[in-house]
Amino acid sequence: MAEIMERTGSRLLAMTVSELLEQESRATDVLKNLGLPIKGNEDKSVMEVCTAQQKNEDEVLEALLKLGNGKGFEYPPGIFGWSPELVVKYLEEEHHSYTRSLVEDATGFEHRACDVHGTQYPELNQVRWYFEKLKEKLEFHLKFQEEKFFPAVLKLFAHNGEPRDGLVKSLKKQIALIQKDQEEIEYQIGRIAELTDNFTPPSEACTTFRLLYTTLKNLKDDLEKHHFLEEQYLISGIEPEITIN
Numbered sequence: 001m002a003e004i005m006e007r008t009g010s011r012l013l014a015m016t017v018s019e020l021l022e023q024e025s026r027a028t029d030v031l032k033n034l035g036l037p038i039k040g041n042e043d044k045s046v047m048e049v050c051t052a053q054q055k056n057e058d059e060v061l062e063a064l065l066k067l068g069n070g071k072g073f074e075y076p077p078g079i080f081g082w083s084p085e086l087v088v089k090y091l092e093e094e095h096h097s098y099t100r101s102l103v104e105d106a107t108g109f110e111h112r113a114c115d116v117h118g119t120q121y122p123e124l125n126q127v128r129w130y131f132e133k134l135k136e137k138l139e140f141h142l143k144f145q146e147e148k149f150f151p152a153v154l155k156l157f158a159h160n161g162e163p164r165d166g167l168v169k170s171l172k173k174q175i176a177l178i179q180k181d182q183e184e185i186e187y188q189i190g191r192i193a194e195l196t197d198n199f200t201p202p203s204e205a206c207t208t209f210r211l212l213y214t215t216l217k218n219l220k221d222d223l224e225k226h227h228f229l230e231e232q233y234l235i236s237g238i239e240p241e242i243t244i245n
Contacts, residue, residue: 009061013047020046020064030063033214034207059207063214079229084237085157087229088150095226096142102219103135109212117209121202123195130195131216134188141181149174153238175235182227189220 012020017038020027031038034055041049046064050057079090110131114124152171193199199217201210 009065012061012064013050013057014045016043016045017049018042024064027064030214034060034063034210035205036060056207059211063211080233082233083157084234085154087234087237088153091226091229091234092146092150095222095229096146099138099142099219099222099226102215102222103138106131106212106215106219107135109208109215112208113206113212116206126195127192127216130188130191134185134192137181137184137188141178141185144174144181145178149178153234156238171238175239178230178235182230185223186227189216189223192216193220 015023017031021038028038031049036046036049036053036055041052044052046060047057049055050060076090079087082090110128114128117124149171152167152174156167156171196213196216199213199220201213205213
C-alpha cells in the first residue's frame, strides 16, 4: 500500500498543472487555497510550482490525494424524496463518516499550525479552544444518534405508525437534546468562522495553515447540510408520528 501511495504521489507531482486540472477539476480550489497560482503555470509540473512558491510538496500532495480518495460530500440524487428510514441509514453510514474524516484532518492541521504559529497568530489559540469544544460535542452528538436516536426512529417505523407511549416520550426527549446539540455546534463553528475572518488565512500563511482553514470551512459547510437534513427531512418527518392527541 505504501508503495502504491508513493507511486501515486510521484505521478501527481510530475503532472503539469493543466493535466492535473483536466483529471480533477476540484484541484482548482485546492491549489488556490494553498497559494499555488494556476495562471502562467499551466505547463509546469506541480512539483515545479511548489518549489517556485516555496511550498511543502508533501503537504500539497496530502491535499490532492484526499481528492482522489473521494473526500467530498453532496446529497445523493432524490434524497429529499426518501423515507425517514432511508435518511437515517444514509446519515449513519455515509454522512457521519465524512464528518469524522473532516474532524480528524482538521485536528492534525490544527496541532501543526498552532505549534508553529500560535505565538505569531494568537487567534489560533482561540480557534484551538473552540475546536476542542466542537470536537467534544460532535463526538457525543454523533454517538448519541447512532446508539440511541437512530435505533429509536427505526423502531418507530417498524411499529407501522402505532408506537407505544414509552417510545414516543423517549423520542421527544431525544429530539429536544439533538436540537440543543445543534445550537451548540452551530455556535462553536460560528465562533471559529468569526475568529478566522470566515476561514481566510493570512497572505503569508504556510501550507498547513491554509489546509487548516480550508478543512474547517468544509466542516462548517458539512455541518450546515447535516443539520438541515436532520431537521427538515428527518425530525420533521417523525414528529407527526409521535404526536399524541
